[in-house]
Amino acid sequence: MLSAVDKARLDALYQNLSENSQHFLGYPCANDLDYENLFRFLQFPINNVGDPFQDSTYRLATREIEQEVVHFFADLFRAPQDDYWGYVTNGGTEGNLYGLYLARELYPNGVVYFSEETHYSVAKNVHFLGLRHIMIRTLENGEIDYEDLKESIKLHRDVPAIIFANIGTTMKEAKDDIRQIQKILDDLVIQQRYIHCDGALCGPFAQFLDPRPAFDFVDGADSVAISGHKFIGSPLPCGVVIAKKRYVDRIGRSIGYIGSMDTTITGSRNAFTPLLLWQAIKQLGKDGLKARLQSCQAVAAYTVDAMNAKGIHAWRNPGALTIVIPKVSEFVKNKWQLATQDDHSHVITMPGVTTAHIDALIADMTKELA
Numbered sequence: 567m568l569s570a571v572d573k574a575r576l577d578a579l580y581q582n583l584s585e586n587s588q589h590f591l592g593y594p595c596a597n598d599l600d601y602e603n604l605f606r607f608l609q610f611p612i613n614n615v616g617d618p619f620q621d622s623t624y625r626l627a628t629r630e631i632e633q634e635v636v637h638f639f640a641d642l643f644r645a646p647q648d649d650y651w652g653y654v655t656n657g658g659t660e661g662n663l664y665g666l667y668l669a670r671e672l673y674p675n676g677v678v679y680f681s682e683e684t685h686y687s688v689a690k691n692v693h694f695l696g697l698r699h700i701m702i703r704t705l706e707n708g709e710i711d712y713e714d715l716k717e718s719i720k721l722h723r724d725v726p727a728i729i730f731a732n733i734g735t736t737m738k739e740a741k742d743d744i745r746q747i748q749k750i751l752d753d754l755v756i757q758q759r760y761i762h763c764d765g766a767l768c769g770p771f772a773q774f775l776d777p778r779p780a781f782d783f784v785d786g787a788d789s790v791a792i793s794g795h796k797f798i799g800s801p802l803p804c805g806v807v808i809a810k811k812r813y814v815d816r817i818g819r820s821i822g823y824i825g826s827m828d829t830t831i832t833g834s835r836n837a838f839t840p841l842l843l844w845q846a847i848k849q850l851g852k853d854g855l856k857a858r859l860q861s862c863q864a865v866a867a868y869t870v871d872a873m874n875a876k877g878i879h880a881w882r883n884p885g886a887l888t889i890v891i892p893k894v895s896e897f898v899k900n901k902w903q904l905a906t907q908d909d910h911s912h913v914i915t916m917p918g919v920t921t922a923h924i925d926a927l928i929a930d931m932t933k934e935l936a
């Protein structure tokens with residue numbers, strides 16, 4: 567039993583979260599969640615320890631559900647049918663670490679190339695793995711500078727190239743074109759190469775963008791990671807990583823204690839988040855994901871127009887849900903939870919963001935301008 571004081575504390579926290587969720591426009595997390603029917607699974611100590619595709623002595627698990635999630639995303643990312651593997655991660659960061667881990671096992675002396683607008687966790691991941699890296703300049707829209715990339719790789723033609731590509735950068739939702747990157751590697755005759763795509767935000771919908779960015783396995787990726795709590799939406803951070811199986815086979819070790827292979831980064835693994843993702847993809851399917859994208863894009867277009875009409879310089883990359891605006895005041899930043907870096911802030915029209923939210927934000931901004 568909780569004491570009255572502790573209960574009141576929870577009530578106050580609940581109230582606070584309810585209010586803040588009405589002013590949540592700056593982080594790329596869907597805010598239209600409805601997972602109540604899964605609450606009953608919270609009574610079990612479920613854990614997907616070990617490889618999702620192998621039985622384990624630990625049977626309080628959701629591995630079959632996890633497998634279906636992996637199959638769905640492998641299909642969405644056009645992974646080679648007989649050569650893919652994946653698992654549900656704790657988020658984009660872990661999926662990115664996994665891709666880089668596979669790359670390092672393949673090319674321990676490789677150099678990792680990523681753009682200066684890459685998520686802050688990537689430099690840390692590379693440091694964990696003891697890999698060398700070179701940071702590449704970005705173009706004005708946040709996309710990697712292909713000339714700078716080419717010149718940098720040219721100086722290191724004697725070592726394998728590990729490319730960490732962004733399919734939606736954190737601040738501007740810019741997409742690096744991995745076909746162009748492949749061409750650079752071809753031109754420089756770099757045969758030992760690995761391309762990881764960070765699709766934290768855009769991975770689940772990139773296939774439906776028009777024009778479609780080059781980001782998946784058919785385009786040349788060796789692994790793709792997404793966050794589950796971003797576009798799809800989840801109350802718990804989660805993600806999915808899909809990789810070529812032949813690379814994963816190099817790292818697995820059989821562990822007697824769990825009766826499975828150790829192919830993932832963590833030991834214990836969340837068995838509840840696969841249920842959340844499974845329910846979302848079953849309800850949405852590919853058509854639903856596409857429709858979800860289109861309604862978010864409509865709000866994004868509305869945001870740019872409405873802000874420009876009020877004299878606020880707002881822009882977005884083609885098809886993006888991220889609207890880049892000049893740095894907002896402390897008041898607006900805190901009230902609307904707008905991520906801000908250097909002289910930019912951004913608004914992200916994720917599922918759950920309506921034109922009414924945007925109108926209220928613009929009213930706050932224009933009040934200050936006046």
Ligand SMILES: Cc1ncc(COP(=O)(O)O)c(C=O)c1O
Nearest residue numbers: 657658659685734735736766793
């Ligand atoms: C481009 C990009 N990559 C990776 C991440 C990290 O993802 P997660 O927070 O799911 O670990 C983010 C988070 O915002 C991101 O924007």
